[in-house]
Amino acid sequence: MKAITLHFKGNGLIACMAWAITLLILFSSSAQAEYGDVVLNNYSSDAGVRPVIFPHWFHRIRYSCKSCHSELGIVFKAGASKIDMAKIVNGEYCGACHNGVVAWSVENCDLCHSAANDMPTQVHMSTRQILLKGDAK
Amino acid sequence: MRFSLVLLFLMMLAPVSTTLAENDPNPFNRLFVPPKERIKTLKDDGVHDPQVPGLDLLQQPADAFKPLPTSSGGNYVNWVTALRTGKIKPRYSQADPKLEAMPMDMFIVMEVKGSMPNVSFPHKAHTEWLECTNCHGEIFVPKKGANRMTMAEIMLGGKCGICHGSVAFPITECRRCHSEAKQAAKTSTKPKK
Incomplete structure (x- = not known):
């Protein structure tokens, strides 16, 4: 018995506990959709249409990250590129x-x-979204 | 003593393995969602509106991931292996179909405070997907040791957390970054004899 307790003594115990708590928080949400799906709702709900879902997984199978995140100027923050239909129609x-x-x-x-109505802008299942709940941009 | 401990352990295990009913209030890893339950169809993923016409036209993640190498977090796909083994062939440039990535094979070891191993940052795995200016501009100074960061910052979506925790493998995959053993002399707390 003594050997078991000694094994976890020291900094490791604190680190293990901290991470166990973090992991519990991360996994306790009821999220189901695919990791990395981005919901975009800068203008959609106001315009009376459903918010956009951007499936990261689908696109990364077909294009490198930099294709969109440098060539097309899409920034690394959900909703921050302020993409609207006029820009999309313009190419x-x-x-x-x-x-x-x-x-x-x-x-x-x-x-x-295709998102459920009024779903806020978020990176679905991101650590930030899970930790901060409402404020997930 | 040891024998009785083993016996006690086995006795604790037995009921769990035999009576794993769905309504068991005490399942192992109570708050974890098993991977098989994670990937749902788009209709019931909680994000898509099931009423959307044409939802059936969209690809299901489970179908796309079927031939890909697996990992233990995020999409449960090892994207780096998928790329290197040619299971996926993402076009490097949107504008130029012939442009190929120019990976840079260089590791940056970041010394870590606390008990975790050091971080070994592989430029190669990143430059296969990205170009230098994606990170070296606003996010990271291109100088070893010049980028101080904390796990708290990363969890809230800063630095590595811009991608890791939102699209690249999540931060729960600790050892994929914290992979470089510290030198024993530096970490040993034992007094020298």
């Missing part, structure tokens, strides 16, 4: 591919605007 941001040539064009509204 910026999503519009660089979603133009009916590479990927579906803008008239397929529901394929992107």
Whole structure:
């Protein structure tokens, strides 16, 4: 018995406990959707349409990170690029591919605007979202 | 003493393994969601509106991940292995289909306070997906030791946490970053004889 208690003595115990608590917090949410899905709702709900879901997993299978995050100028923060339909129609941001040539064009509204109504902007299941609950941008 | 401990341990295990009913209030790892239950269909993932017409046209993550190498967190896909083994072939440049990544094979070892091993940062795994200016600009100073950071900061989405914890493997995968053993002389607390 003594051997077991000695094994965990010292800094390791505190670190282990801290991480156990963190892990419990992280895993205690009821999130189900795919890790990394980004919900974008800068303008959608105000305009009476469903918010956008951007599936990171789908896109990273097909493009490198830098394709969008440097060539297309999309910043590393959900909602911060302030993408709107006018820009997309002009071929910026999503519009660089979603133009009916590479990927579906803008008239397929529901394929992107597919989130549950009034869902706030967030990176779904991100550590930040889980820790801060409401403020997940 | 030791024998009785082992016996006690076995006695504790037995009922768990035999009566694992769905309504068991005391399952092992109570708050953890097993990977098999994690990947739902888009219709019931809690984010998509199930009423959306055309939702069936979208690819299901479970289908996409089926041929890919697995990992223990995030999407449960080891994206770096998937890329290196050619299971996925993401286009490096949106504008130029012929452009290839130019990975830089260089490790930066960051010494860590506390009991965890040091962080060994692999430039290669990052430059296969990204280019230098994605990180070296506003996020990281390109100078060893010049980027001080804390796990709290990373958990709240700063520094490494911009991607790790939102799209790249999550911070619960401690040892994928904290992988470089500290030198014994530096960490030993035992008095020298």
